[in-house]
Amino acid sequence: PPKKKFRFLRFLWRTTYLTALGGAGWLAWGIYETVHPVEQVEPDPAKKTLVILGTGWGSVALLKKLDTENYNVIVISPRNFFLFTPLLPSCPTGTVEHRSIMEPLRHIIRHKKTSVKFYEAEATKIDHEKRVVVINDNSDIKGDVHQTEVPFDYLVVGVGAENATFGIPGVKEHACFLKEINDSQKLRTKIMDCIESALFKGQSQEEKDRLLHMVVVGGGPTGVEFAAELQDFFEDDLKKWIPDIADSFHVTLVEALPNVLPMFSKTLIEYTEQTLNEEKISLRTKTMVKKVSSKYIEAEITNPDGTKELQILPYGCLIWATGNAVRPVVRDFMSRIPEQKSSRRGIAVNEYLVVDGTDGIWALGDCSATKYAPTAQVASQQGAFLARLFNNMAKTEKLETEIKELNDLAVKAVKDEDKESVEKSLGSKTKALGRVKKLSPFAYTHQGSLAYIGMERAVADVSWWNGNIASGGGLTYLFWRSAYLSMCFSTRNRILVLLDWIKVKAFGRDVSRE
Numbered sequence: 073p074p075k076k077k078f079r080f081l082r083f084l085w086r087t088t089y090l091t092a093l094g095g096a097g098w099l100a101w102g103i104y105e106t107v108h109p110v111e112q113v114e115p116d117p118a119k120k121t122l123v124i125l126g127t128g129w130g131s132v133a134l135l136k137k138l139d140t141e142n143y144n145v146i147v148i149s150p151r152n153f154f155l156f157t158p159l160l161p162s163c164p165t166g167t168v169e170h171r172s173i174m175e176p177l178r179h180i181i182r183h184k185k186t187s188v189k190f191y192e193a194e195a196t197k198i199d200h201e202k203r204v205v206v207i208n209d210n211s212d213i214k215g216d217v218h219q220t221e222v223p224f225d226y227l228v229v230g231v232g233a234e235n236a237t238f239g240i241p242g243v244k245e246h247a248c249f250l251k252e253i254n255d256s257q258k259l260r261t262k263i264m265d266c267i268e269s270a271l272f273k274g275q276s277q278e279e280k281d282r283l284l285h286m287v288v289v290g291g292g293p294t295g296v297e298f299a300a301e302l303q304d305f306f307e308d309d310l311k312k313w314i315p316d317i318a319d320s321f322h323v324t325l326v327e328a329l330p331n332v333l334p335m336f337s338k339t340l341i342e343y344t345e346q347t348l349n350e351e352k353i354s355l356r357t358k359t360m361v362k363k364v365s366s367k368y369i370e371a372e373i374t375n376p377d378g379t380k381e382l383q384i385l386p387y388g389c390l391i392w393a394t395g396n397a398v399r400p401v402v403r404d405f406m407s408r409i410p411e412q413k414s415s416r417r418g419i420a421v422n423e424y425l426v427v428d429g430t431d432g433i434w435a436l437g438d439c440s441a442t443k444y445a446p447t448a449q450v451a452s453q454q455g456a457f458l459a460r461l462f463n464n465m466a467k468t469e470k471l472e473t474e475i476k477e478l479n480d481l482a483v484k485a486v487k488d489e490d491k492e493s494v495e496k497s498l499g500s501k502t503k504a505l506g507r508v509k510k511l512s513p514f515a516y517t518h519q520g521s522l523a524y525i526g527m528e529r530a531v532a533d534v535s536w537w538n539g540n541i542a543s544g545g546g547l548t549y550l551f552w553r554s555a556y557l558s559m560c561f562s563t564r565n566r567i568l569v570l571l572d573w574i575k576v577k578a579f580g581r582d583v584s585r586e
């Protein structure tokens with residue numbers, strides 16, 4: 073028998089080999105599955121109509137796990153793709169390309185056993201009494217019909233939220249946002265535009281400094297991650313290819329509270345602020361933006377002695393990342409339900425995500441108001457919960473019909489052995505019904521928070537067994553990358569993101585204007 077040392081080496085080699093083989097097989101299956109949609113059956117018109125609004129984290133998680141053969145499923149959303157938002161802050165600088173984090177909805181629905189209808193449209197009115205949704209085709213190209221009504225038996229509202237501006241004058245007109253793909257595309261163009269305009273012949277130094285001042289408002293994870301990505305872009309690529317901007321390009325992060333990233337532990341907040349400082353990002357905490365004009369930001373600063381002063385900051389590009397606000401369609405829906413009157417942050421729901429004051433309408437994700445933070449983790453767990461709920465509802469209905477039929481048979485049965493067999497089936501169906509009906513309310517499992525903070529460093533507060541692990545630095549950055557890669561929607565997305573990262577390492581980011 074081989075010596076102990078060799079036995080261990082052989083074990084290590086075999087494990088590595090089998091893992092690599094398994095990984096390659098999994099990847100190959102993923103690719104095969106992506107390009108080979110299944111034969112689908114048409115839905116049974118006698119089944120109930122389930123309308124799902126939105127194609128974000130919540131709605132897509134529901135769609136993924138839903139047995140579509142039980143319903144006539146209709147999905148309505150102004151965008152015909154799912155967007156992997158955790159990597160969106162990497163897009164405006166070109167670290168990750170837009171299409172790499174988009175998954176076409178058709179890829180998702182063509183893999184369902186029973187076909188699903190999709191309408192690319194915006195829901196403009198939810199009428200819970202008439203049980204219809206009014207939808208509008210808001211794209212540039214419209215057919216003769218561009219507004220209609222879609223009736224529903226069941227409705228799931230997963231329309232997300234819009235950017236909060238708190239009614240601050242000038243924000244909507246002058247700021248860039250970072251919520252959707254087109255926000256990111258606009259932002260990428262604007263950054264490069266500012267750079268090229270700053271270098272225009274005869275530009276004064278003052279104007280050059282203004283144009284190259286990138287101000288990010290909001291020290292939540294969106295603001296921190298984007299400011300970090302922008303500074304990386306400058307350090308790694310812009311400085312190298314456009315040395316003329318090296319002395320003037322400057323990123324400022326503005327936050328109204330005393331600290332950034334309030335959802336992280338104190339040590340990680342301190343680590344983040346120290347890293348931002350090392351990166352030469354100007355961090356202005358206790359600074360509340362009050363007004364925005366085309367070239368200047370007015371901000372109220374709270375001094376250490378508690379006094380307040382107004383400061384004017386010239387800027388070239390303003391990125392607004394101050395969290396979520398309720399969408400107009402949701403506000404309108406809530407205004408017509410008395411039970412929703414006191415809910416401010418979104419649609420009030422019960423522990424099964426049923427919209428308070430309605431019947432057969434559910435809400436999930438950022439458009440709903442629960443005790444959880446508006447995150448992708450929460451929305452996707454809610455989506456998976458609703459899929460279980462709908463699958464169980466269909467099973468319940470089927471079992472109840474079967475039990476009714478068996479009861480009728482039991483009455484009609486004459487022979488003892490027939491009676492006995494019917495009783496036996498009744499017993500097992502009733503037990504199954506009891507099991508199916510026992511669905512516990514939604515319970516969220518927090519897996520942790522991760523954020524990229526620049527210079528190939530990340531912070532993580534991860535739940536582990538019954539405790540929590542807080543870490544920050546280069547290793548956490550590798551963890552952050554592998555976690556996000558594994559969380560990508562599909563094998564196709566994983567490969568595209570990985571290729572983007574390799575491409576950026578090899579050739580740097582693209583500095584041309586789109």
Ligand code: FAD
Binds near residue numbers: 130150159161436439
């Ligand atoms: P969304 O994913 O926003 O989807 C809403 C859907 O509804 C979209 O398809 C939209 O087109 C559609 N819609 C909009 N209006 C209508 C309408 N009128 N009718 C029909 N459909 C409509 N969370 C994390 O947990 N981890 C992260 O790392 C993370 N990173 C983020 C990074 C960024 C830049 C941003 C902006 C958010 C990030 N989040 C993260 C938060 C996360 O993206 C949201 O919490 C999540 O998207 C909420 O899912 P949702 O399904 O409720 O809404």
Ligand code: NAI
Binds near residue numbers: 158297329393
């Ligand atoms: P946020 O709500 O987390 O943070 C917004 C910040 O803007 C707040 O700290 C607020 O104090 C500040 N602010 C508001 N008004 C201001 C003003 N006038 N002037 C200066 N500062 C102002 O918003 P964010 O970052 O967009 O995140 C939204 C949701 O998405 C959160 O639930 C977040 O957890 C989640 N998310 C998670 C990420 C991750 O886990 N890596 C990444 C991005 C978002």
